[in-house]
Amino acid sequence: MKLATWNVNSLRVRLPQLLAWLTAHQPDLVCLQETKTEDANFPRQDIEQAGYRVCFSGQKTYNGVAILARAELADVTLGIPGFQDEQKRVIAATCDGVRAVCVYVPNGESVDSDKYQYKLRWLGALHGWLADELRRYPRLTILGDYNIAPEERDVHDPKLWEGKVLFSEPERVAFRKLLELGFKDGFRLFEQPEKSFTWWDYRMNQFKRNMGLRIDHILLTPELAARAHASAIHKDVRAQERPSDHAPVVVELG
DNA sequence: ATGGTAGAAACTCTA
Numbered sequence: 001m002k003l004a005t006w007n008v009n010s011l012r013v014r015l016p017q018l019l020a021w022l023t024a025h026q027p028d029l030v031c032l033q034e035t036k037t038e039d040a041n042f043p044r045q046d047i048e049q050a051g052y053r054v055c056f057s058g059q060k061t062y063n064g065v066a067i068l069a070r071a072e073l074a075d076v077t078l079g080i081p082g083f084q085d086e087q088k089r090v091i092a093a094t095c096d097g098v099r100a101v102c103v104y105v106p107n108g109e110s111v112d113s114d115k116y117q118y119k120l121r122w123l124g125a126l127h128g129w130l131a132d133e134l135r136r137y138p139r140l141t142i143l144g145d146y147n148i149a150p151e152e153r154d155v156h157d158p159k160l161w162e163g164k165v166l167f168s169e170p171e172r173v174a175f176r177k178l179l180e181l182g183f184k185d186g187f188r189l190f191e192q193p194e195k196s197f198t199w200w201d202y203r204m205n206q207f208k209r210n211m212g213l214r215i216d217h218i219l220l221t222p223e224l225a226a227r228a229h230a231s232a233i234h235k236d237v238r239a240q241e242r243p244s245d246h247a248p249v250v251v252e253l254g
Numbered sequence: 255a256t257g258g259t260a261g262a263a264a265c266t267c268t269a
Binding site for chain 2: 010034036060202203206242
């Protein structure tokens with residue numbers, strides 16, 4: 001079972017790239033973030049014609065998440081239960097015995113911003129919810145754009161990024177606390193090239209210079225981690241014409 | 255210290 005996550009930064013713009021990528025790699029389950037699409041405008045037909053079921057939770061202009069899967073999607077839930085949030089950032093579904101949670105963690109803007117406080121509160125709510133979900137689902141995976149680079153090796157220039165949003169200590173602590181619930185970082189289960197990143201700012205040729213961060217992750221419960229046999233970042237997708245600023249991340253389970 | 259780019263929407267906000 002091939003699992004993937006990709007922040008598409010507008011599903012409308014990226015739809016041709018998404019369809020080509022689905023055809024090329026045949027993932028079984030794909031989580032999308034920043035669809036920036038109201039549900040009424042979601043390109044359901046194009047995706048179903050490509051052989052995927054779909055569930056989604058979107059809004060105009062900002063945010064928006066979706067799950068695509070070759071098999072049936074059951075027990076779809078939206079948002080973090082008990083956490084009031086206008087922003088469409090979470091959708092979860094069960095597929096082939098695997099519970100998948102698609103997350104688009106708030107960016108936070110900067111550490112002195114109200115949005116950063118919202119990000120930390122949001123991560124606290126996610127932690128509380130996942131602690132419960134773990135009791136219900138031994139085969140649980142959390143895929144998405146976490147907007148957090150967990151370690152120094154996940155940042156092209158850790159000195160430059162020290163204390164900055166996406167790499168500040170409170171966010172990294174919040175990420176570690178998710179791992180401490182019992183999750184494994186799917187990408188790091190296997191040997192990987194140095195300077196592996198999933199996001200590069202559009203500005204200043206940062207992709208060409210590989211000035212990126214690894215902020216998109218696939219977390220796995222131990223039972224799923226034991227089934228994993230490969231992981232990769234599809235960096236070539238970020239090199240295409242008119243790309244998203246994120247590359248897809250893939251984990252393959254047996 | 256600033257601004258660089260992209261997307262959506264609408265002359266600005268978010269990332």
